Amino acid sequence: MEKPLLQVKNIWKAYDELQVLKGVSFDVEEGEVKVIFGPSGSGKSTLLRCINMLTPPDKGTVILQGTNLMDSDTNLNMIRSKIGMVFQHFNLFLHLKAIDNVSLGPRRVLGLSKDEATERALDALIQVKMEKWADHYPAQLSGGQQQRVGIARALVMNPVLILFDEPTSALDPELIGEVLQVMLDIAKSGTTMVVVTHEMGFARAVATEMIFIDEGVIVEKGTPRHFAISPETERAKQFLHRLEVLYGHHEELLEPEDKEEGNS
Amino acid sequence: MIQVLPRWLEDLLTVLSYSDELIAGLSTTLSLYFTALIMGFFLGLGFAIGRQYGGIITSRISTAYIELIRGTPLLVQLFLFYFFPYSLSATLELLGLLPLPLDWSIQIIGPGGQVITILNHRILTCYLMLGLNSTAYQAEYLRGAIASVSAEQLLAAQSLGLSRAGGIRSIVLPQSLRRVIPSWSNEAAYLPKYTVVAYFIGVEDLFAAAHFIVARTFLTLTTYLLVALIYLVLVTVISRILDYVHDRTKIPGL
Numbered sequence: 033m034e035k036p037l038l039q040v041k042n043i044w045k046a047y048d049e050l051q052v053l054k055g056v057s058f059d060v061e062e063g064e065v066k067v068i069f070g071p072s073g074s075g076k077s078t079l080l081r082c083i084n085m086l087t088p089p090d091k092g093t094v095i096l097q098g099t100n101l102m103d104s105d106t107n108l109n110m111i112r113s114k115i116g117m118v119f120q121h122f123n124l125f126l127h128l129k130a131i132d133n134v135s136l137g138p139r140r141v142l143g144l145s146k147d148e149a150t151e152r153a154l155d156a157l158i159q160v161k162m163e164k165w166a167d168h169y170p171a172q173l174s175g176g177q178q179q180r181v182g183i184a185r186a187l188v189m190n191p192v193l194i195l196f197d198e199p200t201s202a203l204d205p206e207l208i209g210e211v212l213q214v215m216l217d218i219a220k221s222g223t224t225m226v227v228v229t230h231e232m233g234f235a236r237a238v239a240t241e242m243i244f245i246d247e248g249v250i251v252e253k254g255t256p257r258h259f260a261i262s263p264e265t266e267r268a269k270q271f272l273h274r275l276e277v278l279y280g281h282h283e284e285l286l287e288p289e290d291k292e293e294g295n296s
Numbered sequence: 297m298i299q300v301l302p303r304w305l306e307d308l309l310t311v312l313s314y315s316d317e318l319i320a321g322l323s324t325t326l327s328l329y330f331t332a333l334i335m336g337f338f339l340g341l342g343f344a345i346g347r348q349y350g351g352i353i354t355s356r357i358s359t360a361y362i363e364l365i366r367g368t369p370l371l372v373q374l375f376l377f378y379f380f381p382y383s384l385s386a387t388l389e390l391l392g393l394l395p396l397p398l399d400w401s402i403q404i405i406g407p408g409g410q411v412i413t414i415l416n417h418r419i420l421t422c423y424l425m426l427g428l429n430s431t432a433y434q435a436e437y438l439r440g441a442i443a444s445v446s447a448e449q450l451l452a453a454q455s456l457g458l459s460r461a462g463g464i465r466s467i468v469l470p471q472s473l474r475r476v477i478p479s480w481s482n483e484a485a486y487l488p489k490y491t492v493v494a495y496f497i498g499v500e501d502l503f504a505a506a507h508f509i510v511a512r513t514f515l516t517l518t519t520y521l522l523v524a525l526i527y528l529v530l531v532t533v534i535s536r537i538l539d540y541v542h543d544r545t546k547i548p549g550l
Contacts, residue, residue: 086451113457123452127471127547137456140466171549189456 035098037062037224038193043082043092045075052078053089054248060193065225067235067256070245071271076228077120079245080195083226084115097192113141116186116194120202122178124170130181131157131166137189156188157181160214176207180214187218194218196227230275236260244268307518314509320412321505322526324419328491328501331423333484336430343431344438349464358435365432370425371493377425378418378497422494426487433483441476442468477542484538485531502526 036059045053052075060066068076081087083094085101085108094101101111124133135153138144144152157163160180170178179199186194199215200208212234219225219238229235235242236256244252244259244267252259252268263269301309312318347358365373385396401416413419445468453463492503500508506523510516 084455086454109454109457109459111457112455115455117452117455119448119452121448123446123448125449125452125467125471126550127467127474136453136466137458140462141457169548169550171547185452185456 034062036060037064037097038083038226039093039095040079040083041093041095043079043089043094045078045082045087045089052248053082055092056245056248056250057092058243058250058253060224060226061240062192062224063222064240065219065227065238067239067242068226068228068245069230069235069242069271070251074245075248076245077197080117080197080226080228083195084112084117086112086117109141113137113189114192116189116191118179118182118186118194118196118199120198122170122175122182122202124178124181124185126170129167129169130162130173130184133170133181134184134188137185142189152188153184156184159187159217160184161210174207175203176210179203179211183211183214183218193224193226196225196229198228198230200229200231232256232272232275244271246271304518307515308522310513311509311515311519311522314505314512316408317505317508318502318522318526321500321502324494324500325488325491325502326530328422328426328494328499329488332426332430332491333487335423335427336434336483336487339427339431340434341438343435344442345464347435348439348442349460362432362435365429366436370429370490371496373429374421374425374493374497378421381417418497418499419494421497422491422499426491426493429490430483430487433486434480437476437480437483438472440479441472444475445471471547474542474545474547477538477545481535481538481542484534488527488530488534 038060040059041057043053043056044051056075056079058066068079070076078087082089082092085094089102092102096111096115099106099111101108124130125136128136131150131153134156135146135149138149138152139146142149154163154166157166160183162177162180162184165173165177165181170181173181183199196215200211203211208231212231215225215227215234216237227234227239239256242254242256242259243250244263244265246267252263252265254263259268259272263272343358343362346354347362348355350358381396381398385398389395398417402414403411404414406412449467449471450460450463453467454460458466491501494501495504495507498504502523506519509519513519
């Protein structure tokens with residue numbers, strides 16, 4: 033059997049006295065969409081940042097395509113160019129137009145010429161339906177539009193894996209749908225994704241596995257169906273119940289045909 | 297019949313008859329100013345980056361330098377910097393070694409045949425000390441602007457595969473250099489007036505020219521008003537230019 037694309041083994045991370053991650057392990061196969069959810073402060077964002085070493089773990093191993101990222105002689109910049117990341121607060125480069133935000137990676141990291149990079153950036157913007165806004169600066173865009181540019185910025189690098197860190201939780205409710213739609217499209221095109229989100233509609237539509245994290249440990253794993261019908265642990269049950277009370281049915285925001293495909 | 301001019305105009309014309317001294321003084325002041333400003337900018341940027349992003353040693357050294365310079369009078373710094381080589385030279389001589397050559401100068405012949413000193417120990421001391429002093433102030437303005445660019449943008453750049461230095465260069469600096477202009481214009485406006493300290497070690501700047509003219513004509517009020525006006529015009533022009541640059545480099549939508 034082929035080795036998983038990404039192996040996360042026994043990750044520990046503390047901020048001073050606060051132990052955030054206490055031995056988290058999971059694998060991601062190629063083409064998988066892994067959804068991580070759990071209460072705030074449970075270590076989800078830290079876990080994502082440990083995967084691309086923006087926050088290096090204290091202990092444990094992260095192996096991407098056979099390369100151990102914890103090795104001191106691993107070229108992390110090269111590895112990071114293969115792992116896309118989408119941030120909760122978008123983190124677009126404020127002094128650059130949408131198109132230049134997206135073409136920066138291809139130019140500075142992949143070494144493409146300005147024209148080639150711009151062409152690729154435009155393709156990525158078309159994928160997220162933002163080509164009309166290419167010449168706008170981030171501050172001239174809505175949150176949903178900024179996040180779609182953020183997704184294009186990750187996509188343009190042709191990453192083997194994209195990490196999403198609560199991509200919709202900073203958005204106004206009416207803007208969540210457009211971002212989820214783009215993420216669904218990407219998921220269906222076969223991109224490997226690790227997504228931290230509370231959007232259960234999205235998870236049900238495309239997740240191959242869901243991971244429930246609380247207090248720095250994986251409490252429960254399972255398919256969306258498993259969590260919908262028969263979550264085993266009390267903590268997962270409680271959390272899912274609270275989500276439902278708070279968010280209701282976000283899947284209504286998704287277009288109907290996507291739901292059907294996702295459920296089939 | 298003799299045309300009688302108003303008294304103030306007559307005084308002004310007398311002062312202006314020393315235009316050679318005024319122009320020479322102004323050009324010294326301007327070259328001190330621009331050299332110190334540019335030197336202070338690049339060194340200041342280094343210290344600001346060192347203090348913000350450097351390891352514990354780099355950051356401590358930067359902080360110590362900035363506090364030392366900002367905490368002591370410019371004139372004292374200038375005197376120490378000026379006299380130290382002389383004391384060192386005297387000590388060397390006592391030890392039976394060769395003294396330092398401190399009475400060198402670089403001169404050119406001006407268009408009117410007059411000898412113009414471009415550089416000597418005094419002038420060099422002024423260039424360096426004004427630059428080193430301005431470095432500390434500019435470093436703090438720059439650090440403030442650098443810190444105002446969210447660290448998350450740098451993380452985003454790193455997540456694309458840029459190195460930390462690459463991210464600082466292409467993401468943090470372009471934004472902080474835009475943001476620093478309004479506060480940095482403070483330093484750009486202060487510095488022309490700080491250059492008068494050069495007079496105290498015998499450099500013939502605009503202020504020294506004013507002293508010279510007053511000694512010759514006793515027209516104290518007219519001379520100092522004229523010199524004040526020259527500084528005012530200079531600083532106003534600089535402020536306008538910086539306002540213009542700030543306006544032109546604004547990030548749309550912010």
